[in-house]
Amino acid sequence: MTERVFLLPDLGEGLTEAEIVQWRVAVGDTVTVDQSVVEVETAKAVVDVPCPYAGRVVALHGDQGEVRPVGQPLITVAEPTAGGADGTEPTGHAVYREEERAGSGNVLIGYGTGHGGSRRRRRPRLAPAAPANGAGTASAPVPAVAAAVAAGPAGHPGGVPVATMPGPVRVISPIVRRLAREHGVDLSTLRGSGPGGVIRRADVVAVVGDTDGGAPTPAPRLAVVPERSVAAHSPDPLAAPRQPARDDSPAPAGGQDVVIPLAGIRRAIADKLSRSRREIPEVTIWVDADATALLETRAAINSASPDRPVSILALLARICLSGLRRYPQLNARVDTEGQRIVQCAGVHLGIAAQTDRGLVVPVLRDADRLTTGELAAELATTTAAARAGGLPPSRLTGGTFTLNNYGVFGVDGSTPIINHPEAALLGVGRIVDKPWVVDGQLAVRKVTQLSLTFDHRVCDGGVAGGFLRHVADCVERPALLIAAV
Template identity: 75%
Template sequence: MSARTAGRAVAGTRVFLLPDLGEGLSEAEIVEWKVAVGDLVTVDQSVVEVETAKAVVDVPCPYAGRVVALHGAAGEARPVGQPLITIAPADGGDEPAGHATYREEERAGSGNVLIGYGTGHGGTRRRRRPRLTLAPEPAAEAAVSPVPPAPVGTVGPSSAPRIPADAGGDAPASGMSTDGVVPPVGDGTAPAAATAPLVISPIVRRLAREHGVALTGLRGTGPGGVIRRADVEAALAAVPQQHTGDLGRPAAGAAAHGEPAPADASDVVIPLTGIRRVIADKLSRSRREIPEVTIWVDADATALLATRAAINAATPDAPVSVLALLARICLSGLRRFPQLNAHVDTEGQRIVQSAGVHLGIAAQTDRGLLVPVLRDAQRLTTRELATALAETTAAARAGTLPPARLTGGTFTLNNYGVFGVDGSTPIINHPEAALLGVGRIVDKPWVVDGQLAVRKVTQLSLTFDHRVCDGGVAGGFLRHVADCVEQPALLVANV
């Protein structure tokens, strides 16, 4: 696709190529340009936000000067190594106020490093300088008439109009919406300012656009006020007479009350792109390559909950979650049965047991199922595990984890009990060899010392690659986990 340019080519222009953004990533989708043709940029200034199959990433530019071309528009996928933005030397008198040192910084080199890519030019020290701030356009009122798509040749936050969610039509999403800006409409009078919606997930933006939900009127329940998918769905449920979306979907109210779909309703087509495509490919590959087996056992978790309550009563300022205790139990089991902390190298025809436990935690997010990784988790204390788990899962749901934190796991812990289910036979997170699943903890009748009692019971399941071990090892690991759940004091013997 040809780039959007301003004027003729300028001598000394430099083309910045889309860098390698993570292991196995060959392309990235442009979410939102943060600069426009004609803008001045500084070294390390974030110029575009892109979405890979694993994360949303701000891409900094290693060059300073004036933007003369943007290669690609919002919603377009760009291959790694292809042109992203073209920068020309700024005119003599065009340096922005407060940026007189940007030429010197470019010569000194950047300190910003992406995976497989560094913008440095040999210097290890760099001067700090203020960022170039683009003047925002006036925001429109929440209720506006549909706005036509931006004309060809304009792109970026300083020139591209923001299409409101209820505008309809085929205009693509403008990317990570943090400003909620639309150009003036009508007679050109200045509109009133609107609260800027904070939306991270493209799925949430797409859902709101397709159902005509104005994001400017929603209050986000996510971290920092981020609008989540649940917020959009709640808005849909609250409007029973909402009109049919632009893809011919039935009205939200009709779906919520079980009414039949309109006669002209059409199928919903959801492209397998981004994270959804990676999930599909990885799960399909796991099912093709791994001869998996699932075993399970019920365990009395009464003592585990009592242990957690005692820990948190002693140190209420640093609480420990049940998930952290389960992670500690997994680490104890993998120390005793390291065969499960491994993967099969099919090309080399060998089994590789990992020296460290890189613990993956399955987390459901608005972007799909992600498995952020705690590297060398065996080195963390139980309280450190609790802190790391809370921070990591929150960052995964907010979409702020770098791609490197979503790869390289050696064993996965999946707490599907949060969905209110007892058991599951999950698919192994390829290329790992095993996955421990934990169901909900509920009151059940249980025999204790020959007497029937009501206890807190959970179901534990282990799905394992039969190539790395046999049932004896897998059963031994799961029994050890169950024993530690029922008698947490057993963990002390392995510390």
Template identity: 60%
Template sequence: MAQVLEFKLPDLGEGLTEAEIVRWLVQVGDVVAVDQPVVEVETAKAMVEVPCPYGGVVTARFGEEGTELPVGAPLLTVAVGEPSEAPEPAAEDRADGSGSGNVLVGYGTGGARAARRRRIRPAPLAPAGQAASPAAARDTVTAAPAPAAGPASSAAAPGRASRVARASRAARADAAAASVSQASAPADGPVPVISPLVRRLARQHGVDLRRLTGSGPEGLILRADVEKALRAKEAAGTDGVPAAAPAGIGAAAAGATGAVPLGTPPAARPAGVPGTDAGGRIPLKGIRGAVADKLTRSRREIPDATCWVDADATELLRTRAAMNAAGGPKISLLALLARICTAALARYPQLNATVDTEAREVVLLDRVHLGFAAQTDRGLVVPVVRDAHTRNAEALTDEFARLTEAARAGTLTPADLTGGTFTLNNYGVFGVDGSTPIINHPEAAMLGVGRIVPKPWVHEGELAVRQVVQLSLTFDHRVCDGGTAGGFLRHVADCVEQPAMLLRTL
């Protein structure tokens, strides 16, 4: 007897209470295997694919792309188990004698191998002159199919699994019929977009991603493609909003995305949205919302202070060039700075700490989990290098490269983004010299590194042009006083100016 099981959104990491559906990987009626990814969701920490613990036929999906679901909410239902009798094969499958591939796990018709993999059929081409709403096909596919009555020719009433299988085929047939009546609109299905920022930008300005041709790998739609489409609209005088848009369309867009498209006239603004010149609203959710909450808490709870110093980085750059010229894997400048950080933290452990506010104690940590700030299309993230104090320059370079690539691809796991004890912030990549950053709560300090630029410098008693960098340390004044913070920063600057000092800690 078949059984319909409900798969709920699981707990995806510490402190995560909700996730946004980015892309469905299965359709109603698809056959899924145990642990097969069924949906791609974005949490406040990362974008992950969620595997289904059941194997069988997908009978319903809950939530469209862009919908936020709380942890524990239903994601989809799957019919599993073995029916008491075989479902009647569809005519389209009986034609070649292979039988239907949409069967339950553990049960086969004529095509047992086809049942082990999901079948994907191309959508029929739309005949010219016919039009239908694209939402019709999508709603048909995502709606939960109602149990259908068994055929009159059956001697006994079929089991529930047989009804589910026939309902699944009926849902696919209805979706195909809806797509046939669609005119020139593109076929429904996943859009080749990875970045939620690109999706959000398109929604805010009314750009149909299905009409864009991506310039990325394998047709991937990039932010540049959306911006190009916006420029084309502006050149045509539409400014991202159709000139003949009916009344209320701006309100619908604002209700769906929380933002008012650029150029929306005051009369078309939804109720409750002030008629300012801000150009729109961006919801504080996902990674952006998590960052906002964390920085607000840090500013509210941590009495921070900042000190800074200029350092001559000429010898550090020469040392790195000599290391890379000797052959082997290339060493990154960030890895050398990280190695200097861990050496300084060994000398000043008060800065590798956290504050227990309830016990009113400073908790010194015996391991350095080094976070580093990384700016991505999805916002600011801080991946963490575990046990950075035990890694050499080569190992640090490899780990920085791995985490940076995962951050850009949006595949960082919650474990990659939590547990940091000290943060290295290389804001010099943005072309700035200094900064007073907000501490990454609940850490106690953050080292900032500005750009390295040639400047006049007194070297060995003479004026010379040297490569100078500004270093800053923002620290929690509860864990130490200025003497400790200044000693840490001066030691970092001395190692930058004379990298041979690191030999003392090897």
């Protein structure tokens, strides 16, 4: 057998590390080319990593919840040799060889290496358990996966024993596993209180309190905030305000500190927003606009083409693109090292979306080349994929202008932070009934607040005000969009 070490691949976009969320294979399993072997979380997204080698897994480098640098060993696979002791192909090895020939070995995060590997894995083979020094064999054969897992991943002795478990430990969050390791809690002995028996942080915290001896159990000094699910982000500013997500986990006892790990996507958000606030001298301006005609226009479009509905967000995106064509100064970035302003040739439109992993900004490449119908379709599929965590890192970076619909949270206005290194961001508040003067008469109209946050280095107030006024005028009189084309 020839052992091949698969290194954590370059994840692109300047990413240098990834946190292991869940191993999809165990030591002793057999893997095929392009089979997903591990799920990792980067600063951009949660992705599956396919393995370019076929064979038997002999080592997993890293525990769940551990951060691994790019270029460091991730998994070691023993590939079959060309022939057995008698010169013939060993049973089953021909299959591996065929799979190796079929794969390209070029790892693309989220897409496999050529033909997309299945997430299913073969049953672990029964094999003798090898001693620690690799010499000799055990007197009685045992399932290789059970023996290896009981000993912990290679290079990490003292792992949590799970050999006696009837099935895999039902833990989703790597934070729960880290908390258990820190306090020496055997997850295989816990009965989870979450849906389907999933072990939650509260379960681990309760066990930590029970291990303090016969004395009354004191409240743990640190309580970790329970995970909360975030409701789906609606692309329509008319959507009803979101209700706070309910959480059935026990509330932290009085006097406890609340600890929220700043890691993964949450850490990337914090770093990027902090850099934006440090480097960009931002200014926010706003205006109220009568969106009644915009809603009527949307209704007319959808009535004419009910099979291809257009959202309010798609119409607002079209209005933004019209404004950026007239005011290209806002579709730019500042190159601080070169001491210059770079106005981008195309508009790569970012759409701020709330997901259960935090705020992400998926990007629509060359949005200025899309029709309104294409914009609507692309917005729907992109935001859905972002909430499901199915977008690769390359789809979450490279924007030149961002559209932020915070109206779905039931608020009217905001002064958001610019998505660095962009130069501007348009925010849209909720659309509500308000008194409005129309032709000298008071009427009830559908009104929204529009805000523009811009980098004062790329333009002055005249350009920013002109852009926002153009957007407001198009919201109030959508026919202007035709004249602006």
